[in-house]
Amino acid sequence: MCRSIRTLxxxxxxxxxxxxxxxxxxxxxxxxxxxxxxxxxxxAFDRAVDEVAEAARRLLASLETSQPARDRATEAAKARAKARARYA
Incomplete structure (x- = not known):
């Protein structure tokens, strides 16, 4: 799918x-x-972006997990290290 879409x-x-x-x-x-x-x-394009964003907000607000929240900075560092290793 879209590689630039990140897990939120x-x-x-x-x-x-x-x-x-x-x-x-x-x-x-x-x-x-x-x-x-x-x-x-x-x-139509802008309306679709608004509607998808609203659906994403509702989804994120309604999801539950028993896992501890991940730290953004730590996960970003892991992703950078993985990318460096892949393209080295």
């Missing part, structure tokens, strides 16, 4: 509005095939 659930600190919106934007871009929609499709 069960992190401390929680997902920001910007992260949710960015994930929704990437999802709609993938579905539509548009990196940037034409003027005639812009309203």
């Amino acid at each position: 659930f069960n992190f401390e600190p929680g997902a920001t509005e910007d992260e949710i919106r960015a994930s929704a934007l990437q999802f709609v871009r993938k579905l539509s095939g548009f990196a940037r929609p034409s003027r005639v499709n812009e309203e």
Whole structure:
């Protein structure tokens, strides 16, 4: 799917509005095939991003887990190390 969409659930600190919106934007871009929609499709595209972001907010708010929240900085460092090892 979209490699730039990141897992947003069960992190401390929680997902920001910007992260949710960015994930929704990437999802709609993938579905539509548009990196940037034409003027005639812009309203539909923006509405879809808003709706996907709202659905993501509701999903994140309703999910539960017994696992401890992961630390963003630690997980980011692990991802960078993994990427360096893969491309070294």
